[in-house]
Amino acid sequence: MNALILPSRALAGSTLVEPVLAVAGLTKVFSGREILQGLDFALSPGQSTALIGANGSGKSTLLRCLVRLVEPTSGRIAMLGQDVITLRPHELRRFRARVGIVWQRHNLVPRLSALSNVIHGVQARMSGPRAWFQSLAPADVRAEAMTCLARVGLADRASARVDSLSGGQQQRVAIARMLMQRPAFILADEPDASLDPQTGQEVMELLLGLVRQDGLSLLVISHRLEHTLAYSDRILGLANGRIALDLPTVQANAAALRRFFDHEGAA
Amino acid sequence: MTDATLSPPRFRHLGLPSYVVLLVVLALVVSSVAATAPSADKLVRGITRLFAPSGLFTQMVPPDFSRIEPISWKLLETLQMAVAGCFLGLIFAVPFAILATDRLSPHPVVRSIARAVIALFRTVPDLVWAIIFIIIMGLGPAAGVMAIMVDKIGFAGRFFAEAMEETDPGPQDALRAIGASRLGVIVSSVFPACLPSFTATSLFALEKSVRGSAALGLVGAGGIGVDLKVAFDLFNYDEALAIILLMLALVIAVEQGSGWIRRKLI
Numbered sequence: 357m358n359a360l361i362l363p364s365r366a367l368a369g370s371t372l373v374e375p376v377l378a379v380a381g382l383t384k385v386f387s388g389r390e391i392l393q394g395l396d397f398a399l400s401p402g403q404s405t406a407l408i409g410a411n412g413s414g415k416s417t418l419l420r421c422l423v424r425l426v427e428p429t430s431g432r433i434a435m436l437g438q439d440v441i442t443l444r445p446h447e448l449r450r451f452r453a454r455v456g457i458v459w460q461r462h463n464l465v466p467r468l469s470a471l472s473n474v475i476h477g478v479q480a481r482m483s484g485p486r487a488w489f490q491s492l493a494p495a496d497v498r499a500e501a502m503t504c505l506a507r508v509g510l511a512d513r514a515s516a517r518v519d520s521l522s523g524g525q526q527q528r529v530a531i532a533r534m535l536m537q538r539p540a541f542i543l544a545d546e547p548d549a550s551l552d553p554q555t556g557q558e559v560m561e562l563l564l565g566l567v568r569q570d571g572l573s574l575l576v577i578s579h580r581l582e583h584t585l586a587y588s589d590r591i592l593g594l595a596n597g598r599i600a601l602d603l604p605t606v607q608a609n610a611a612a613l614r615r616f617f618d619h620e621g622a623a
Numbered sequence: 624m625t626d627a628t629l630s631p632p633r634f635r636h637l638g639l640p641s642y643v644v645l646l647v648v649l650a651l652v653v654s655s656v657a658a659t660a661p662s663a664d665k666l667v668r669g670i671t672r673l674f675a676p677s678g679l680f681t682q683m684v685p686p687d688f689s690r691i692e693p694i695s696w697k698l699l700e701t702l703q704m705a706v707a708g709c710f711l712g713l714i715f716a717v718p719f720a721i722l723a724t725d726r727l728s729p730h731p732v733v734r735s736i737a738r739a740v741i742a743l744f745r746t747v748p749d750l751v752w753a754i755i756f757i758i759i760m761g762l763g764p765a766a767g768v769m770a771i772m773v774d775k776i777g778f779a780g781r782f783f784a785e786a787m788e789e790t791d792p793g794p795q796d797a798l799r800a801i802g803a804s805r806l807g808v809i810v811s812s813v814f815p816a817c818l819p820s821f822t823a824t825s826l827f828a829l830e831k832s833v834r835g836s837a838a839l840g841l842v843g844a845g846g847i848g849v850d851l852k853v854a855f856d857l858f859n860y861d862e863a864l865a866i867i868l869l870m871l872a873l874v875i876a877v878e879q880g881s882g883w884i885r886r887k888l889i
């Protein structure tokens with residue numbers, strides 16, 4: 357299972373513990389353009405890592421490659437002790453169940469209640485009508501979903517239709533759905549992007565809380581310099597298809613990071 | 624010399640191909656009308672005959688409601704055929720529509736086949752389906768129900784597929800990324816999003832079924848159409864008018880009811 361030989365450069369970036377994610381020589385070519393040109397890095401468990409980079413630098417592509425929502429062109433990925441690239445379809449489904457994804461858009465099912473949407477997260481390990489709607493869910497699933505909603509501070513809105521909630525509340529319901537998956541690793545693609553500063557900050561705090569209190573690992577893309585500095589242990593910067601920056605957040609200064617943010621100055 | 628305040632030309636300048644197309648269309652319309660439409664004097668003679676003392680209109684009015692009881696039972700049978708055929712058609716339209724939808728179909732070949740079947744069911748008129756099912760299963764309402772069902776698979780299959788095609792792919796992708804099964808994705812994310820559209824389509828299908836089922840009896844597939852044909856064949860034109868009025872009442876009642884439900888839901 358851990359037959360992957362990790363390049364020493366990847367190991368150097370982490371501590372001595374077994375990495376929760378190790379990427380080696382990852383490339384992705386889109387219609388002749390090499391978006392990712394051989395990435396190597398490894399992440400230690402229980403950390404929050406920020407992924408930064410200008411628009412179009414391939415951050416979302418990298419995130420999607422990690423769970424093969426986009427098939428990598430070449431390279432190796434070891435995540436949660438599994439060789440991701442060689443997983444067969446049913447194994448891939450079981451692997452994805454352990455990886456929670458928070459999207460820029462919440463991607464909830466409109467017209468359904470917050471509770472039903474959170475219960476959908478149980479489809480990671482359960483199938484059939486009991487996982488489709490809150491009205492059909494068994495008592496223990498409903499109770500767990502309510503705990504997840506309480507975790508994001510929305511227990512009192514359980515039966516509200518999600519399209520009647522505010523943007524920040526919707527994003528929190530999406531996080532609750534992700535918690536329902538019982539994930540070991542969280543990938544977040546600009547979870548703060550479509551939210552106002554205050555709400556975006558609350559969502560980032562929530563995600564960091566999952567790292568600090570529950571020991572989950574987090575890889576989060578953010579376009580906000582202040583969030584990157586405040587909510588990560590380590591920063592990876594993507595530029596020209598490569599990891600152009602890799603340092604602990606405590607050593608980072610705003611000036612060095614600026615070139616990875618479009619709106620902060622020159623590219 | 625051009626003036627800056629000159630307004631644009633009233634008509635866009637047409638190229639030669641446009642003139643040719645216009646001419647062909649014009650020729651088609653003129654020749655078609657000339658070949659098939661009734662001439663003016665034929666029309667006038669027809670209308671005079673209609674209202675003559677022994678004409679159709681005069682014999683129809685007043686409508687004869689003396690056999691209202693048996694006619695009402697047949698009207699009920701007509702409605703039952705429509706409801707049964709429509710229900711079965713809607714049920715079977717769902718899997719056909721799923722297979723015909725780009726994002727949900729398991730394979731492009733399956734998708735093409737499903738689309739072809741839906742198109743075939745929709746294109747062949749329900750009266751033709753009725754004749755086919757009469758040959759297969761004999762005269763009577765069962766053939767009518769089958770005809771309505773097949774017609775509805777074609778009708779609803781197309782609109783269900785369009786509705787599913789138009790839904791936001793985000794929630795579906797998110798559930799797929801969780802590891803949800805294909806069926807789970809469809810039922811828990813596609814169906815809820817499509818519910819209003821599915822309901823509207825189903826109500827339209829019911830209206831269409833009721834209108835269609837009244838005519839199916841003309842070819843012997845059960846329902847009130849049989850009585851209408853008999854009334855015409857026996858020159859009982861006043862009873863024929865009674866049947867037509869009752870059919871009209873049924874169709875209007877169903878349309879009003881479904882319109883009311885639609886307004887409630889949207």
Ligand SMILES: Nc1ncnc2c1ncn2[C@@H]1O[C@H](COP(=O)(O)OP(=O)(O)OP(=O)(O)O)[C@@H](O)[C@H]1O
Pocket residue numbers: 386387391409410411412413414415416417418
């Ligand atoms: N499915 C695809 N097909 C072809 N090209 C793609 C596809 N997805 C992404 N790309 C291209 O890959 C490049 C990287 O896209 P990606 O979305 O990963 O960037 P990003 O860093 O997430 O940008 P942003 O900050 O705007 O979200 C872009 O140039 C994009 O046009």
Ligand SMILES: [Mg+2]
Pocket residue numbers: 415416417545
């Ligand atoms: Mg992106």
